[in-house]
Amino acid sequence: MSNESMTGAATPPEDALLATRDVTVDYGNRRALKETSLDFGAGTVTALIGPSGCGKSTYLRSINLMNREIEGCRIGGDVYYHGREVNNDQTDTYDLRKHIGMVFQQPNPFRKSVYENVAFAPRRHGLTDRARLDALVEKSLRAAAIWDEVKDKLDDSAYALSGGQQQRLCIARTLAMRPDVVLMDEPCSALDPIATFSIEETIRDMASHGICVVIVTHNMEQAGRVADRTAFFLLGEMVECGPTADVFERPKDQRLEDYLTGRFG
Numbered sequence: 113m114s115n116e117s118m119t120g121a122a123t124p125p126e127d128a129l130l131a132t133r134d135v136t137v138d139y140g141n142r143r144a145l146k147e148t149s150l151d152f153g154a155g156t157v158t159a160l161i162g163p164s165g166c167g168k169s170t171y172l173r174s175i176n177l178m179n180r181e182i183e184g185c186r187i188g189g190d191v192y193y194h195g196r197e198v199n200n201d202q203t204d205t206y207d208l209r210k211h212i213g214m215v216f217q218q219p220n221p222f223r224k225s226v227y228e229n230v231a232f233a234p235r236r237h238g239l240t241d242r243a244r245l246d247a248l249v250e251k252s253l254r255a256a257a258i259w260d261e262v263k264d265k266l267d268d269s270a271y272a273l274s275g276g277q278q279q280r281l282c283i284a285r286t287l288a289m290r291p292d293v294v295l296m297d298e299p300c301s302a303l304d305p306i307a308t309f310s311i312e313e314t315i316r317d318m319a320s321h322g323i324c325v326v327i328v329t330h331n332m333e334q335a336g337r338v339a340d341r342t343a344f345f346l347l348g349e350m351v352e353c354g355p356t357a358d359v360f361e362r363p364k365d366q367r368l369e370d371y372l373t374g375r376f377g
Protein backbone atom coordinates (compact mmCIF):
# COMPACT_ATOMS: atom_id res chain seq x y z
CA MET A 113 0.00 0.00 0.00
CA SER A 114 1.26 3.44 -0.77
CA ASN A 115 2.08 5.71 2.11
CA GLU A 116 -0.98 7.90 2.44
CA SER A 117 0.79 10.61 4.43
CA MET A 118 1.92 12.35 1.26
CA THR A 119 0.48 15.79 0.89
CA GLY A 120 -1.57 16.68 -2.16
CA ALA A 121 -3.25 13.25 -2.14
CA ALA A 122 -5.96 12.81 -4.75
CA THR A 123 -9.61 13.50 -4.00
CA PRO A 124 -11.00 10.38 -2.32
CA PRO A 125 -12.99 7.93 -4.38
CA GLU A 126 -16.72 8.66 -4.28
CA ASP A 127 -17.46 5.44 -2.44
CA ALA A 128 -14.98 6.11 0.39
CA LEU A 129 -16.90 6.14 3.65
CA LEU A 130 -14.49 8.50 5.31
CA ALA A 131 -11.36 10.28 4.20
CA THR A 132 -9.10 13.15 5.19
CA ARG A 133 -7.04 15.22 2.80
CA ASP A 134 -4.18 17.34 4.08
CA VAL A 135 -5.89 17.74 7.43
CA THR A 136 -3.95 19.93 9.84
CA VAL A 137 -4.74 20.96 13.40
CA ASP A 138 -3.40 24.07 15.10
CA TYR A 139 -3.84 24.90 18.76
CA GLY A 140 -3.30 28.65 18.72
CA ASN A 141 -0.18 29.17 16.66
CA ARG A 142 1.19 25.71 17.38
CA ARG A 143 0.70 23.05 14.73
CA ALA A 144 -0.13 19.74 16.45
CA LEU A 145 -0.97 17.80 13.28
CA LYS A 146 0.74 18.15 9.93
CA GLU A 147 -1.03 17.42 6.64
CA THR A 148 -2.65 14.02 7.03
CA SER A 149 -4.45 12.14 4.27
CA LEU A 150 -6.05 8.78 4.93
CA ASP A 151 -9.03 6.81 3.59
CA PHE A 152 -11.23 4.61 5.78
CA GLY A 153 -13.53 1.93 4.42
CA ALA A 154 -16.71 0.39 5.80
CA GLY A 155 -16.10 -2.68 7.95
CA THR A 156 -12.46 -1.88 8.64
CA VAL A 157 -10.52 -1.22 11.84
CA THR A 158 -7.62 1.24 11.72
CA ALA A 159 -5.29 1.69 14.69
CA LEU A 160 -3.48 4.98 15.30
CA ILE A 161 -0.23 4.39 17.18
CA GLY A 162 2.77 6.46 18.23
CA PRO A 163 4.41 7.97 21.31
CA SER A 164 2.62 10.27 23.69
CA GLY A 165 1.83 13.71 22.33
CA CYS A 166 2.37 12.77 18.67
CA GLY A 167 -1.09 13.87 17.55
CA LYS A 168 -3.13 10.63 17.50
CA SER A 169 -6.05 11.96 19.52
CA THR A 170 -5.84 15.28 17.74
CA TYR A 171 -6.23 13.53 14.40
CA LEU A 172 -9.01 11.26 15.70
CA ARG A 173 -10.94 14.29 16.95
CA SER A 174 -10.56 16.09 13.66
CA ILE A 175 -12.53 13.31 11.96
CA ASN A 176 -15.78 14.32 13.65
CA LEU A 177 -14.64 17.94 13.97
CA MET A 178 -14.61 17.70 17.77
CA ASN A 179 -11.51 19.87 18.14
CA ARG A 180 -13.58 22.73 16.85
CA GLU A 181 -15.11 23.01 20.30
CA ILE A 182 -11.68 23.90 21.72
CA GLU A 183 -11.06 27.62 21.80
CA GLY A 184 -8.16 28.62 19.57
CA CYS A 185 -8.13 25.32 17.73
CA ARG A 186 -8.31 25.30 13.96
CA ILE A 187 -8.78 22.30 11.66
CA GLY A 188 -7.45 22.84 8.14
CA GLY A 189 -7.79 20.67 5.06
CA ASP A 190 -10.69 18.49 3.98
CA VAL A 191 -12.66 15.82 5.80
CA TYR A 192 -14.91 13.73 3.58
CA TYR A 193 -17.81 11.73 4.90
CA HIS A 194 -19.64 9.70 2.23
CA GLY A 195 -17.91 11.84 -0.36
CA ARG A 196 -19.13 15.13 1.10
CA GLU A 197 -16.58 17.60 2.43
CA VAL A 198 -17.67 18.39 5.98
CA ASN A 199 -14.89 20.62 7.37
CA ASN A 200 -16.81 23.81 6.67
CA ASP A 201 -19.19 26.13 8.51
CA GLN A 202 -22.30 24.66 6.86
CA THR A 203 -21.88 21.28 8.53
CA ASP A 204 -24.26 20.47 11.34
CA THR A 205 -21.75 18.87 13.72
CA TYR A 206 -24.53 17.64 15.97
CA ASP A 207 -25.92 15.66 13.04
CA LEU A 208 -22.47 14.52 11.91
CA ARG A 209 -21.71 13.06 15.33
CA LYS A 210 -24.87 10.94 15.18
CA HIS A 211 -23.19 9.09 12.34
CA ILE A 212 -19.61 9.34 13.56
CA GLY A 213 -19.79 8.18 17.17
CA MET A 214 -17.04 8.45 19.74
CA VAL A 215 -15.90 6.38 22.70
CA PHE A 216 -13.47 7.96 25.14
CA GLN A 217 -10.61 6.75 27.29
CA GLN A 218 -12.53 6.97 30.55
CA PRO A 219 -16.01 5.49 30.52
CA ASN A 220 -18.38 8.44 30.81
CA PRO A 221 -21.91 7.12 31.29
CA PHE A 222 -24.67 9.59 32.07
CA ARG A 223 -25.87 9.77 35.67
CA LYS A 224 -28.92 7.79 34.64
CA SER A 225 -30.11 4.20 34.56
CA VAL A 226 -28.52 1.63 32.29
CA TYR A 227 -31.62 1.73 30.07
CA GLU A 228 -31.71 5.52 29.89
CA ASN A 229 -28.04 5.71 28.94
CA VAL A 230 -28.84 3.88 25.73
CA ALA A 231 -32.36 5.22 25.12
CA PHE A 232 -31.58 8.87 25.81
CA ALA A 233 -30.17 9.99 22.46
CA PRO A 234 -32.52 7.98 20.19
CA ARG A 235 -35.48 9.40 22.15
CA ARG A 236 -34.12 12.92 21.74
CA HIS A 237 -33.94 12.24 18.05
CA GLY A 238 -37.62 11.34 17.93
CA LEU A 239 -37.89 7.63 18.73
CA THR A 240 -40.62 7.62 21.36
CA ASP A 241 -42.39 4.30 20.77
CA ARG A 242 -41.61 2.27 23.90
CA ALA A 243 -41.52 -1.14 22.19
CA ARG A 244 -39.16 0.10 19.50
CA LEU A 245 -36.99 1.81 22.10
CA ASP A 246 -36.88 -1.39 24.17
CA ALA A 247 -35.82 -3.34 21.09
CA LEU A 248 -33.14 -0.81 20.22
CA VAL A 249 -31.77 -0.80 23.78
CA GLU A 250 -31.57 -4.58 23.80
CA LYS A 251 -29.98 -4.74 20.36
CA SER A 252 -27.37 -2.12 21.26
CA LEU A 253 -26.51 -3.77 24.57
CA ARG A 254 -26.19 -7.12 22.84
CA ALA A 255 -23.94 -5.62 20.17
CA ALA A 256 -21.71 -4.24 22.92
CA ALA A 257 -21.64 -7.70 24.57
CA ILE A 258 -23.14 -6.54 27.84
CA TRP A 259 -26.79 -7.53 27.56
CA ASP A 260 -26.50 -10.72 29.60
CA GLU A 261 -24.85 -8.84 32.44
CA VAL A 262 -27.34 -5.99 32.65
CA LYS A 263 -30.64 -7.34 31.38
CA ASP A 264 -31.92 -7.73 34.95
CA LYS A 265 -30.71 -4.34 36.12
CA LEU A 266 -31.76 -2.01 33.36
CA ASP A 267 -33.21 0.40 35.91
CA ASP A 268 -30.09 0.47 38.08
CA SER A 269 -27.73 3.40 37.92
CA ALA A 270 -25.01 3.05 35.28
CA TYR A 271 -22.62 4.11 38.02
CA ALA A 272 -23.23 0.78 39.77
CA LEU A 273 -21.51 -1.06 36.91
CA SER A 274 -17.81 -1.95 36.83
CA GLY A 275 -15.44 0.16 34.72
CA GLY A 276 -15.39 -2.43 31.94
CA GLN A 277 -19.17 -2.69 31.97
CA GLN A 278 -19.47 1.09 31.91
CA GLN A 279 -17.23 1.23 28.86
CA ARG A 280 -19.33 -1.39 27.08
CA LEU A 281 -22.43 0.57 28.07
CA CYS A 282 -20.85 3.65 26.46
CA ILE A 283 -20.23 1.61 23.31
CA ALA A 284 -23.88 0.47 23.38
CA ARG A 285 -24.93 4.10 23.77
CA THR A 286 -22.88 5.00 20.72
CA LEU A 287 -24.24 2.07 18.69
CA ALA A 288 -27.83 3.01 19.53
CA MET A 289 -27.46 5.95 17.14
CA ARG A 290 -26.60 3.45 14.38
CA PRO A 291 -23.32 5.16 13.43
CA ASP A 292 -21.33 3.92 10.48
CA VAL A 293 -18.09 5.24 11.96
CA VAL A 294 -16.96 4.78 15.57
CA LEU A 295 -13.92 6.66 16.84
CA MET A 296 -12.28 5.18 19.94
CA ASP A 297 -9.67 7.02 21.97
CA GLU A 298 -7.75 4.45 24.03
CA PRO A 299 -11.00 2.76 25.05
CA CYS A 300 -9.28 0.01 27.05
CA SER A 301 -6.60 1.95 28.89
CA ALA A 302 -8.61 2.01 32.11
CA LEU A 303 -9.63 -1.66 31.89
CA ASP A 304 -8.29 -5.02 33.02
CA PRO A 305 -7.30 -7.73 30.48
CA ILE A 306 -10.66 -9.52 30.57
CA ALA A 307 -12.66 -6.35 30.00
CA THR A 308 -10.14 -5.38 27.31
CA PHE A 309 -10.63 -8.70 25.54
CA SER A 310 -14.37 -8.21 25.60
CA ILE A 311 -14.08 -4.71 24.06
CA GLU A 312 -11.72 -6.02 21.40
CA GLU A 313 -14.27 -8.68 20.46
CA THR A 314 -16.90 -5.98 20.24
CA ILE A 315 -14.65 -3.93 17.95
CA ARG A 316 -14.21 -6.85 15.55
CA ASP A 317 -17.94 -7.50 15.74
CA MET A 318 -18.73 -3.88 14.87
CA ALA A 319 -16.44 -4.15 11.84
CA SER A 320 -18.11 -7.37 10.75
CA HIS A 321 -21.37 -5.42 10.71
CA GLY A 322 -19.88 -2.84 8.37
CA ILE A 323 -18.90 -0.19 10.91
CA CYS A 324 -15.67 1.66 10.26
CA VAL A 325 -13.65 1.79 13.49
CA VAL A 326 -10.70 4.10 14.10
CA ILE A 327 -8.94 3.43 17.38
CA VAL A 328 -6.11 5.21 19.18
CA THR A 329 -4.08 2.75 21.19
CA HIS A 330 -0.78 2.63 23.04
CA ASN A 331 -1.01 -1.12 23.09
CA MET A 332 0.76 -2.63 20.07
CA GLU A 333 -0.59 -6.09 20.82
CA GLN A 334 -4.05 -4.60 20.74
CA ALA A 335 -3.39 -3.00 17.37
CA GLY A 336 -2.14 -6.40 16.17
CA ARG A 337 -5.27 -8.13 17.43
CA VAL A 338 -7.97 -5.77 16.21
CA ALA A 339 -6.68 -3.59 13.39
CA ASP A 340 -6.64 -4.38 9.69
CA ARG A 341 -4.52 -1.34 9.17
CA THR A 342 -2.23 0.73 11.36
CA ALA A 343 -1.03 4.30 11.05
CA PHE A 344 2.07 5.46 12.91
CA PHE A 345 2.28 9.08 14.08
CA LEU A 346 5.35 10.95 15.29
CA LEU A 347 5.72 14.60 16.27
CA GLY A 348 2.45 15.53 14.61
CA GLU A 349 3.23 13.69 11.41
CA MET A 350 1.52 10.61 10.03
CA VAL A 351 4.70 8.78 9.11
CA GLU A 352 3.50 5.44 7.76
CA CYS A 353 0.24 3.62 7.21
CA GLY A 354 -0.40 0.15 5.88
CA PRO A 355 -1.77 -3.29 6.68
CA THR A 356 -1.03 -3.97 10.35
CA ALA A 357 1.25 -6.95 9.69
CA ASP A 358 3.34 -4.89 7.25
CA VAL A 359 3.63 -1.98 9.63
CA PHE A 360 4.83 -4.20 12.47
CA GLU A 361 6.92 -6.72 10.57
CA ARG A 362 8.19 -4.77 7.57
CA PRO A 363 8.31 -1.09 8.56
CA LYS A 364 9.49 1.12 5.72
CA ASP A 365 10.37 4.23 7.67
CA GLN A 366 13.38 4.17 9.98
CA ARG A 367 11.48 6.19 12.61
CA LEU A 368 8.80 3.49 12.78
CA GLU A 369 11.44 0.79 13.00
CA ASP A 370 13.10 2.68 15.86
CA TYR A 371 9.78 3.04 17.65
CA LEU A 372 8.93 -0.63 17.27
CA THR A 373 12.32 -1.71 18.54
CA GLY A 374 11.94 0.53 21.58
CA ARG A 375 14.61 3.05 20.63
CA PHE A 376 12.25 5.85 21.66
CA GLY A 377 8.70 6.46 22.83
Ligand SMILES: Nc1ncnc2c1ncn2[C@@H]1O[C@H](COP(=O)(O)OP(=O)(O)OP(=O)(O)O)[C@@H](O)[C@H]1O
Nearest residue numbers: 139144162163164165166167168169170171182328
Ligand atom coordinates in the same frame (compact mmCIF):
# COMPACT_ATOMS: atom_id res chain seq x y z
N1 LIG B 1 -6.62 21.22 23.91
C1 LIG B 1 -5.33 21.41 23.58
N2 LIG B 1 -4.77 22.63 23.64
C2 LIG B 1 -3.49 22.84 23.30
N3 LIG B 1 -2.65 21.85 22.91
C3 LIG B 1 -3.14 20.61 22.84
C4 LIG B 1 -4.51 20.32 23.16
N4 LIG B 1 -4.72 18.99 22.99
C5 LIG B 1 -3.54 18.49 22.58
N5 LIG B 1 -2.60 19.45 22.48
C6 LIG B 1 -1.21 19.27 22.06
O1 LIG B 1 -1.19 18.66 20.80
C7 LIG B 1 -0.14 17.69 20.72
C8 LIG B 1 -0.75 16.35 20.34
O2 LIG B 1 -1.57 15.90 21.41
P1 LIG B 1 -2.48 14.62 21.29
O3 LIG B 1 -3.31 14.55 22.53
O4 LIG B 1 -3.17 14.62 20.00
O5 LIG B 1 -1.39 13.46 21.28
P2 LIG B 1 -1.55 11.91 21.46
O6 LIG B 1 -0.63 11.29 20.48
O7 LIG B 1 -2.97 11.51 21.40
O8 LIG B 1 -0.98 11.72 22.93
P3 LIG B 1 -1.36 10.65 24.07
O9 LIG B 1 -0.95 9.33 23.55
O10 LIG B 1 -0.51 11.09 25.24
O11 LIG B 1 -2.82 10.78 24.34
C9 LIG B 1 0.53 17.68 22.08
O12 LIG B 1 1.69 18.48 22.02
C10 LIG B 1 -0.49 18.31 22.99
O13 LIG B 1 0.12 18.99 24.05
